[in-house]
Amino acid sequence: MKKYKQILWLLIGAALIASLFIRQPRFIDAHTIDLIDQARRLDFEDCWPGYQPDMYPVEVYKRNLLGRDSIVRYDKNGLYEIKDKTPVYALSMDVDPDGQAVVRMITARDYQSLSDMGNYDGPSADLSYQAVFAHEAFHCFQFDRGFYDLFKQRTSACQKSSVAATSRKLDHDPEYQKLWVDEMHRLIDYAKEGNAKNHQAYLHSYQMRLDYLYSSLEAEDADEYLSYSALYEKSEGTAQYIENIALSRLSGKKLEFSITGYGADASKFYDSGFLKSYILDQKKGLDWKTDFFTTDKTFEDYLLEADRL
Amino acid sequence: MKALIKLHVKENARGRSFVLFGILGGLVSLVLLTGGLVIVDNNPTEKIISQFGTQWKFLSILSGLAAVAVSMGTIERHRKEKRTELLALHGLGLDRQLFSLAIGNAIVSIMLSAILALVLVFIVIFGQAPTSLLGFAAAFASYLLTAGIVALIVSVLNMFLPGVVAAVLGVFLVMIGSFHQIIQGMFLNNSQPAGRILGKAMNLLPPLDVFNRLTRCLFFLEFNGGRDLTVFLIFIWLTMTAVYLAGKGVSRREKI
Numbered sequence: 001m002k003k004y005k006q007i008l009w010l011l012i013g014a015a016l017i018a019s020l021f022i023r024q025p026r027f028i029d030a031h032t033i034d035l036i037d038q039a040r041r042l043d044f045e046d047c048w049p050g051y052q053p054d055m056y057p058v059e060v061y062k063r064n065l066l067g068r069d070s071i072v073r074y075d076k077n078g079l080y081e082i083k084d085k086t087p088v089y090a091l092s093m094d095v096d097p098d099g100q101a102v103v104r105m106i107t108a109r110d111y112q113s114l115s116d117m118g119n120y121d122g123p124s125a126d127l128s129y130q131a132v133f134a135h136e137a138f139h140c141f142q143f144d145r146g147f148y149d150l151f152k153q154r155t156s157a158c159q160k161s162s163v164a165a166t167s168r169k170l171d172h173d174p175e176y177q178k179l180w181v182d183e184m185h186r187l188i189d190y191a192k193e194g195n196a197k198n199h200q201a202y203l204h205s206y207q208m209r210l211d212y213l214y215s216s217l218e219a220e221d222a223d224e225y226l227s228y229s230a231l232y233e234k235s236e237g238t239a240q241y242i243e244n245i246a247l248s249r250l251s252g253k254k255l256e257f258s259i260t261g262y263g264a265d266a267s268k269f270y271d272s273g274f275l276k277s278y279i280l281d282q283k284k285g286l287d288w289k290t291d292f293f294t295t296d297k298t299f300e301d302y303l304l305e306a307d308r309l
Numbered sequence: 310m311k312a313l314i315k316l317h318v319k320e321n322a323r324g325r326s327f328v329l330f331g332i333l334g335g336l337v338s339l340v341l342l343t344g345g346l347v348i349v350d351n352n353p354t355e356k357i358i359s360q361f362g363t364q365w366k367f368l369s370i371l372s373g374l375a376a377v378a379v380s381m382g383t384i385e386r387h388r389k390e391k392r393t394e395l396l397a398l399h400g401l402g403l404d405r406q407l408f409s410l411a412i413g414n415a416i417v418s419i420m421l422s423a424i425l426a427l428v429l430v431f432i433v434i435f436g437q438a439p440t441s442l443l444g445f446a447a448a449f450a451s452y453l454l455t456a457g458i459v460a461l462i463v464s465v466l467n468m469f470l471p472g473v474v475a476a477v478l479g480v481f482l483v484m485i486g487s488f489h490q491i492i493q494g495m496f497l498n499n500s501q502p503a504g505r506i507l508g509k510a511m512n513l514l515p516p517l518d519v520f521n522r523l524t525r526c527l528f529f530l531e532f533n534g535g536r537d538l539t540v541f542l543i544f545i546w547l548t549m550t551a552v553y554l555a556g557k558g559v560s561r562r563e564k565i
Contacts, residue, residue, distance in 0.1 A: 016542050023539070113490030113518065114490060119359040121359075
């Protein structure tokens with residue numbers, strides 16, 4: 001009798017493990033493909049002319065239970081597995097040797113796991129996944145517009161300079177953090193209500209931060225830091241703008257403007273760039289997008305002008 | 310065997326820790342329901358779902374720690390007592406004694422976890438929770454079984470290691486397991502061979518966050534696939550098998 005129980009127990013285990021293998025999709029799960037398909041069909045022509053998420057191939061990180069993990073590529077040829085390339089578990093963009101920009105994704109299930117502090121439900125995590133797809137595909141669009149030549153040039157210059165040390169120093173400076181957060185609140189007010197009063201309040205707040213930077217740092221370091229922050233705001237802030245718009249459209253909810261505090265390193269530039277992109281987009285007749293990625297122009301070049309809202 | 314399990318549960322299912330965890334769980338539930346929320350901008354999740362989801366996440370971590378507190382040192386203590394040999398003389402081999410104690414630990418942990426979530430249960434019954442009776446029962450069962458798995462693993466560790474070491478490893482297991490997928494993602498994100506190996510090796514640790522996601526999916530009635538459930542059942546099976554084999558191994562080594 002005991003022997004039969006043991007055999008039954010082993011059979012249960014074997015059946016469970018076998019079901020895990022049987023249910024593993026050949027490439028990627030249908031739900032992930034479905035979400036990517038929906039995200040690729042999103043139309044951003046009204047908020048960034050020329051940007052279409054379906055222009056770029058997608059490479060999804062595939063976890064294999066026993067073998068090495070691999071990449072599943074999804075492009076005009078359909079779905080196929082690439083085994084001779086090192087997979088990277090990330091949400092980002094990559095460039096093929098032939099110069100084609102590619103969106104790097106993980107599966108929707110993996111994405112839900114990464115964003116999981118208990119505060120997302122399944123459908124919301126799916127919406128967020130699609131919005132992040134739009135964000136990463138926008139980085140591919142930036143690449144196509146020539147921004148990455150500029151980005152590489154500037155970041156290699158930053159690596160040789162002391163900007164990393166300056167950034168760390170400011171991240172630990174409570175006074176600078178206070179000034180930054182205050183400027184963000186002024187930007188939020190300006191985004192919510194684009195009147196001259198809020199514009200002036202933003203200008204004042206920006207000037208206060210600028211004064212502090214030049215009074216507490218060497219002029220050269222302050223210039224370098226401002227150039228570094230403008231670069232990340234341009235790169236990540238515009239992509240965050242696209243992501244937030246995608247999320248708003250997919251969820252049917254209004255865009256939210258809020259800030260939870262001072263973000264260390266480059267994380268704060270996502271929010272500041274998003275707010276600035278939104279504000280500039282409200283300015284009727286202002287063409288700020290055509291050469292934004294090919295020139296040294298910053299958000300401030302437009303925001304500091306007289307209010308035209 | 311049943312008598313030993315009953316005795317073990319009776320000896321351990323009382324005391325201050327039950328009251329303490331009851332109060333702790335109640336406080337967590339009340340704080341999170343009266344405004345405590347992990348805020349994420351532009352998160353389209355309904356507020357009430359975020360609040361209940363965060364509660365389940367916190368309760369899962371606390372119940373894991375409670376299971377470690379309950380199980381640490383119990384096996385070690387039992388083996389030092391004279392009744393081990395007495396029970397063996399009466400026909401209950403050491404392997405079956407150890408198995409009984411591990412099951413007893415799991416039962417006590419499950420009881421403690423139930424007390425931890427008592428306030429949440431009242432809120433669900435008398436408040437407006439986005440669930441059904443069946444969804445809540447299934448979610449509650451998976452939440453309790455997760456605590457049981459932790460207790461069984463700590464029991465296995467305690468068969469080979471001193472109680473304190475088993476407790477430290479148990480806490481490590483709960484903390485890593487509660488953020489398993491995020492930590493695994495960090496390893497896999499590092500494209501170095503060591504990162505990939507560590508990422509794969511993490512598949513051997515119980516993903517408590519996946520079990521917790523299963524709990525939340527059942528609670529919010531959005532259960533849409535069996536993968537998380539299959540992983541959950543596989544870990545229950547593996548843990549029970551490990552308890553059985555570890556008991557056999559210890560018994561054979563000590564020839565009782």
